[in-house]
Amino acid sequence: MLRADDRLRDQITENLGAHRRLAELDPSLRPAAVAVTVVANAAEEACFVITRRVSTLRNHSGQWALPGGRIDEGEDPAGAALRELDEEVSLRCGRDRVLGLLDDYPTRSGFRITPVVVWAGQEVSLRPNPLEVAEVYRVPITSLDAPGIPKLSDIEQSDRPVLSVRILGQDIFAPTAAVVFQFREVAIHGRETRVADYDQPLFAWR
Numbered sequence: 011m012l013r014a015d016d017r018l019r020d021q022i023t024e025n026l027g028a029h030r031r032l033a034e035l036d037p038s039l040r041p042a043a044v045a046v047t048v049v050a051n052a053a054e055e056a057c058f059v060i061t062r063r064v065s066t067l068r069n070h071s072g073q074w075a076l077p078g079g080r081i082d083e084g085e086d087p088a089g090a091a092l093r094e095l096d097e098e099v100s101l102r103c104g105r106d107r108v109l110g111l112l113d114d115y116p117t118r119s120g121f122r123i124t125p126v127v128v129w130a131g132q133e134v135s136l137r138p139n140p141l142e143v144a145e146v147y148r149v150p151i152t153s154l155d156a157p158g159i160p161k162l163s164d165i166e167q168s169d170r171p172v173l174s175v176r177i178l179g180q181d182i183f184a185p186t187a188a189v190v191f192q193f194r195e196v197a198i199h200g201r202e203t204r205v206a207d208y209d210q211p212l213f214a215w216r
Contacts, residue, residue, distance in 0.1 A: 012152050014050035014057070019109070019129050022048070025200040026110025026127060032206065034114035039122035043087040044078030044186075045095045046112070046125050046193050047103075049148055050132040057148035058190065059136065060177075061098060064144045073213075074182045076189060077101075078123070087111065091126035099146050100137040103128055112192050115185050118210050125189045127197055149177050154194040160187065165212065173208035184210045 012018065047059040063073050077098040081090040088108045096102045112125040138146045154175065161181070162171035175187045182190075188205040195203035 011053070012056045012150070013054055014048060014132055015054075018048075018056055019131075022127065022129070022197045023109045025197050026112075028200070029110070029112070029196050030202065031111055032113040032204065034116045034122045034206065036116060036122065038120070039116055040120055041081040041087070041124070042079060042121040043081055043090040043094070043124045043126055044076040044189060045091040045128045046076060046189060046197075047095060047101065047128045047130050048109075048151070049101075049130045049134045049136070051148045051150070054132060056151045058151055058193070059095075059099065059101070059130075060147050060149055060182075060186070060190075061138065061143045062145040062147075064140070064142060074180065074186055076125075076186055080121075081124075087124035088126050091124075091128065095128065098139050098143050100139070101130060101134060103130055110197075112189065112196060113204060113206060115188055115206055117185050123185055123189070125193070127193065147178060151194070151198060153177050154190060154198075159194075160191050162208070165209070167212060168209045170207055170209040172211050173205065174211075184208050 051057050077095045079094045107129045109127045115123045136146050159175045161174045174181045174183045188208050192205045195201040
């Protein structure tokens with residue numbers, strides 16, 4: 011079992027500090043941020059937070075997502091990710107809980123997503139905002155090491171493979187899958203793995 015303890019926090023911080031982060035420079039993309047949030051479950055196992063969006067949202071309704079959204083004027087990615095984490099699942103963390111950033115991911119819907127790794131640790135309560143979040147889960151980080159992760163699939167509309175990961179009995183696709191896969195590779199295992207060239211399924215292009 012991977013415990014949500016100081017040793018893991020130090021490991022993630024060190025790996026992110028050594029990571030040569032790639033920024034997406036396309037000025038036409040709208041800036042957004044997501045929080046890859048490390049929390050403990052009841053067994054003190056290290057998990058990350060993932061949500062399922064409510065079906066009534068105008069964009070990406072019903073999809074699996076990390077807490078996040080657009081970066082408002084005057085915000086940086088860390089500030090936006092922390093704000094969205096509070097708004098979506100009522101988890102308030104200070105900037106001292108930010109461990110680092112992963113690579114930007116350009117989406118088919120016109121966003122530049124900056125993943126922000128946040129340490130929430132143990133004894134954390136998660137309460138979904140019913141206007142945005144249908145369900146919130148703590149997924150053991152070790153589940154990202156299961157055989158078959160990641161899965162790469164071809165689609166006629168792209169010459170790039172679509173990346174997905176299977177967690178919670180569901181196939182979860184890029185961009186969320188790309189972010190959590192790079193989190194596994196970089197933050198947990200210390201590997202320089204890139205994900206920006208993996209594509210998204212057609213339903214996420216809108």
